[in-house]
Amino acid sequence: MTTTTSPAAAAAPARTSHWRTLIGTGIGNAVEWYDWAIYATFAPFFAGQLFSSTDPTSAMLSTLAIFAVGFVARPFGGFLFGLIGDRIGRKASMTLAVGLAAFGSLLIGIAPTFQAVGFWASLMLLVARLIQGLAHGGELPSSQTYLSEMAPKEKRGFWATLIYTSGTMGILAGTALAAVLNGLLSTDDMAAWGWRVPFLIGAGLGLYALIMRAGMKETEAFMRESTDEKREPMWPQIVRHRKQAAQVIGLTMGLTVTYYIWGVVAPSYAATALKMDRGDALWASVGAMVVFIGVLPLWGKLSDRIGRKPVLLIGAVGSAVFHFPMTWLLKDSPWQLTVSMTVMLVFIAASAAIVPAVYAELFPTTIRTVGVGVPYAICVAVFGGTAPYLQAWFASISQASMFNTYAVVLLAVSAVCVFTIPETKGKDLTH
Known part of the structure; x- marks a missing residue:
């Protein structure tokens, strides 16, 4: 007797695999971004602790300086986890990265106060941030490489939106939690112990994400590569693709600074520098981030129709034009x-x-994770990591316009860089 499988039944495992990919990648990425967002949001509370x-x-x-120092570890994380991703597998790299980030969050959550142990408290914060820097330096290139290789090529732009969608949901969760705690706890309670709550929650969520990712499958693109190709020395490949590495930096510098300004530290800046009520500032930012999440898939779908370059140009030029007015x-x-x-x-x-x-x-597949991870992490460390500190410092000397000019110049560089890249819509990533 011959049995046939209906198209709907045959498609069911594929749909299940797709959902597992999206959920496993998304939740781990959200936890990573949540960890970084709550540091910026709760810094005013634990700085004195x-x-x-x-x-x-x-x-x-000093607290913002350590925020920047955490970014110093990102290039090392990009290389380490990129090497793991390109040699051992994307899944292994992603799983290890989210576990390390959770450990860093736990260290901050249980850190003793300066009054209790002196400079050891500051040192523990520094160590935790360096650990998270390593993890986040590896998380983004690993997860976006994994997601891009798992996506149908004609829908890759749409699938790619999961990275910032899930990441911003992590930021949104941290911001909403801050708003709730700000409403429930007094200022003294927030400074004494309330700021620890989000870091401990982050550690628990990270453990859950680690378990989720351990059950995911490896990408077909990575599995197709031969052992000899995977063993090819890394540095010659990096040198061969130095132009692409420079393009990653160019495309990223404007985006990372403006995203940290408007998507991460804006509510904290409004509360500290502009004296806005902290709770009102947090809830205002929640509304804006909901809109951001809503438009991400629309841009992704548009890029699958008209190409990547036009959409990138709209983003860079539009951000530059509206930065000063906003x-x-x-x-x-x-x-x-x-x-x-x-x-x-x-x-x-x-x-x-x-x-x-x-x-x-x-x-190409053999260098995709580390090729993205190292230049991206260097760029984010140099430009994104210093953005909150520079913004606060320029404001303290009444030169805020200089920082805004700096951000617009970086956006202009990113716009110019778009013209140097090829149009890659629909590219086959298995070669």
Whole structure:
């Protein structure tokens, strides 16, 4: 007797595999971004706990400096986890990265205070941030490479939007949690112990993501590569693809600074520098990020229809044109924060939606993870990691316009860089 399988029944395992890929990649990525967002959001509360509280301004600047130092570890994480991803497998790299990030979050959550152990508290924070820097340096290239290789090539732009969608959901969760805690706890309770809650939650979520990723399958593109191809020395390949590495940096510099300005530190900046009510600032940013999440898949689908380059140009040019007007609009009102963040995030979303696909499409399989990971991490460390500190420092010396000019110049560089890359829509990633 011959049995036949209906097309619907045959497609069911594929759909199940697709959902497992999306959920496993998305939740781990969300946890990583959540960890980084809550540091920026809760820094005003724990700065005086982990540094000397005798000089609040110095404590806050020291806390932001460690935020930047964490980015120093990212290039090393990009190389280490990129090497793991290109030699052992994308899945192994992703799983290890999210586990390491969870451990860093746990260290911050249980760190003793400066009053109890002196500089050891600050040192523990530094170590935790370096660990998270390594993890995040490996998470993004590993997860976006995995996702791009698992996606149908005609829908890769749409699938790629999961990276910033899930990441922003992680930021949104951290921001919403901050708003809830800010409403439930007094300022003294937040400073004493409330700031620890989100870090401990992050550690638990990271453990769950680790378990989820351990059950995922490896990509077909990686499995097709021969053992000899995987053993080819890495550095000659990196040198051969130095142009693509430079293009990753060029495409990323404007995006990473404007995203950190408007998508991560805007509510904290509004509360500390502009004296906006902290709870109102947090809820205003939640509304803007919901819009950002909503437009990401629209940009991704558009790139699958008209190409990657037009969408990247819209994002870079639009962000540059509206940056100063939205900065001038933002004063001390929550509605101003909502409008300015929303306008900027709509244009930022154009680039953010599809750069994971663009990065993967620039490199061959044998060097795809490390080829993206190292230049991306260097760029984010140099430009993104210093953005919150530079923004706070320029504001402290009444030169905020200089920082805004800096951001627009980087966006202009990214726009020019778009013209140097090939159109890669629909590219086959198995070669």
